[in-house]
Amino acid sequence: GAGVSQSPSNKVTEKGKDVELRCDPISGHTALYWYRQSLGQGLEFLIYFQGNSAPDKSGLPSDRFSAERTGGSVSTLTIQRTQQEDSAVYLCASSPTGGYYEKLFFGSGTQLSVL
Amino acid sequence: DQQVKQNSPSLSVQEGRISILNCDYTNSMFDYFLWYKKYPAEGPTFLISISSIKDKNEDGRFTVFLNKSAKHLSLHIVPSQPGDSAVYFCAAKRARAGGTSYGKLTFGQGTILTVHP
Incomplete structure (x- = not known):
């Protein structure tokens, strides 16, 4: 497809379990971003990948969160030992080169519910 | 520490009238501002x-106004249409400084706009 693809669209898990969320950016885009939106909140920056540079992980809320990007394309966000406060919509975005004025193209998100 | 604030959670407007969505920020290092629109079950779009x-x-x-001295920006939609009904997010970016990457946008909480026919 032409847009950013995220899977699954919905994920329900039990507290303490690990989850993996996947993002397929737009083909050719070198910059990839993860954000999350908790209920009633704005989008919160999590992590940013740009080409082969070291990722900006400054937004990851705890060491239970990690992300990787393989081959400069697909990215996986992993949350270990999930907590109820991790429940949110996790949004992935990409942009062509990560240029300062580039707009981000967002996927539809993964709704994560931790019971 | 909410550096970008949208103090109106919702706004209701009649079709054809002007919609004005407001956004305030606190960080004087922000130098680029964006508005995104979000429909239910979809990602935000620029x-x-x-x-x-x-x-x-x-x-x-769509017109965006920026008042740097007041650290305030607004989005005007004229005329408003029912299809404009969505959540509108204000976002800000700061120039690279102190190791800050280009990747981070700081978003407000969003304003739900409803345009009535």
């Missing part, structure tokens, strides 16, 4: 942006 060297940017029915 709407319009403005650099801090300007005070106005217009794109069709």
Whole structure:
């Protein structure tokens, strides 16, 4: 497809379990971003990948969160030992080169519910 | 520490009238501002942006105004249409400094706009 693809669209898990969320950016885009939106909140920056540079992980809320990007394309966000406060919509975005004025193209998100 | 604030959670407007969505920020290092629109079950889509060297940017029915001294920006939609009903997010970016990457946008909480036919 032409847009950013995220899977699954919905994920329900039990507290303490690990989850993996996947993002397929737009083909050719070198910059990839993860954000999350908790209920009633704005989008919160999590992590940013740009080409082969070291990722900006400054937004990851705890060491239970990690992300990787393989081959400069697909990215996986992993949350270990999930907590109820991790429940949110996790949004992935990409942009062509990560240029300062580039707009981000967002996927539809993964709704994560931790019971 | 909410650096970008949208103090109106919702706004209701009649079709054909003007919609004005407001956004305030606290970080004087922000120099680029964007508005995104979000429909339910979809990701946000870019709407319009403005650099801090300007005070106005217009794109069709959408105009963004920036008042740097007041650290305030607003989005005007004229005329408003029912299809404009969505959540609108204000976002800000700061120039790279102290290791800050280009990747981080700071978003407000969003304003739900409802345009009635």
